[in-house]
Amino acid sequence: MIRSMTAFASGESETAWGTLGIELRSVNHRYLELGLRLPDELRSFEPVVRDTLNARLARGKVDVTIRLKQAVTRASALVVDDDLLNRLAETAQALSAKFPALRVDFASLLDWPGVLRDQAADPEGLRAAAAELLERVLADFIATREREGERLAGFLRDRLDGIVALVAGVREHLPEVRVAARARLDQRLAEIKQPADPGRIEQEIVLQLQRMDVDEELDRLTSHIAEARRIFGLKEAVGRRLDFLMQEFNREANTLGSKAADPRTTKAAVELKVLIEQMREQVQNLE
Template structure:
C-alpha cells in the first residue's frame, strides 16, 4: 500500500482528569523516529506510546504532542496540607521575631514541598485514555497518509508509462541506427586507399554494434518497470523497495546514454533520467 510519510492529525478525548489532546506530525525519514512531548505526569507512559506508534507506522519522523487541559469540575484540584502549613506559619512568626528584616511571602510557603498535594490519579485509567486518543489520531493520520499515497502512486504510474514508451521507441529505432552505423563504417573503409582485408568490414561492424548494443539495458528497464508496478500493488510499506528500484533505473539510463551513437537515443536517455529523477524525489516520501 502506498502511503505518504508527510501528514498531520489530531484527536481529543474527555476524561476524568480533563481533556486530552494528541497531535501527530510526520515527515519523511529513512527509519522510524519518534519524538514525544508529554505532560510531566505522563512521562511514565512513553514506552507504551512508542509501542503503539511502532505497531502502526514503519517509517518517518513522528512528532507527537500530548496536552491535558483540566475542565471545571473534571477533577479535584490541589489540596493544602493544613498541618504542614500551620507548622510553617509558626516557624515563620518565630523567624520574624528573630530576624526582623526578613520577610516571608505566603506564596513561598505554598512552594514548600508537601504543602500543596496533587490529588491521587488512576494511572491505569490515565494511560488508557492516552492510548485511546493516540489511536484516534493514528487512524486519522494513516487515512491522510493513504490519500496522499494514492496521489503519489498515480504520479509514479504515469512516469512508468512514460519510461515504457521511451523504451518502445528506442527498440524501433535500433535497426535504423545499426543500418546508419553500417553505412558510416562502409564509407570510412571506402576512403581507405589501401585494399581492405576480406571480412574486415564485417569484423568492424560486429565490433561497433557490440559496443553500442543496448538490448540488454532495454530488457532490464522493461523488467524494472514490471517490478515497480508489482511493488506499487503490494499491501505493505514499499518505500525502500522503490528507492532501490530507482537506483537500478538510473543505472540503465546512464548506460544507455553512454552507448548512444544517435541523437535520438541520447535524447531518450536524457528524458529517461528526468522521469526517473521525478520518481526518485517522490519515492523519498513514501513509507
C-alpha cells in the same frame, strides 16, 4: 502500500481528569524517529506510545505531543504531597547558606511538579483514556498518509507509463539505427586506401555494432518497470524498495545515453533521466 511520510492528525477527549489532547505530525526521514512530549501525569505512558507507533509506522520523523488541561472545580479535590514538600524544604535549608537571598513564595511552591495533585486522580484510568485517544488519532494519521500516498502513486504511475513509451520507441527504431550504423562503418572503411583483411574488417564492424547495441539496457529497463509495478501492489512500506529501484533505472538510462548512436536514442535517454529524476524526488516522500 504506498504511504506518504508527511501527515498531521490531532484529537481531543473530555475525561474525568480534564481535556486530553494528542497531536501527531511527521516529515520525511530515512528511518523512523520519534519525538515525544508528554505531561508529567503521563510520563509512564511513553513506552506505550513508542510501542504503538513502532508497530504501525515504518519511516518518518514523527513528533507526538500529548497535553492534559486539568479542570479542577472543588478545592477539596486537591491534596498536597507532604513528603515532596518536606524534601523541597530540606533542599532549600541546605542551600540557604550559599544563597542567603533565596526566597520561595507559596504560589511558586505549588507550581512545582507533583506538589499539588488531584485527589481523585487515577493513573491507570488516565493511561487507558490516553491509549484510546492515541488509537483514534493514529488511525486518522495513517489514513492521511495513505491518501497522500495514493496521490503520489498516481504521479509515479504516470511517469512509469512515460518510461514504457520511451523504451518502446527506442526498440521500434533500433533496427533502423543498426542499419545506419553499419552503413557509416562501411563508408569509412571504403575511404581507407590501404588494403585490409576482409575477415578482420568484418570482425571490427561486429565489435563496433556490439558497443552500440542497447538491447540489454532496454531489457533491464523493461524488467525494472515490471518490478516497479509489482512494488506498487505490495501491502507494506515501499519507499526504500522504490528508492533503490530508481538508482537502477538511472544506471540504465546513463548507459543508454552513452551508447546512443543516433539523435533519437540520445533524446530518449535524456527524457528517461528527466522522468526517473521526477520519480526519485517523489519516492523520497514515501514511507
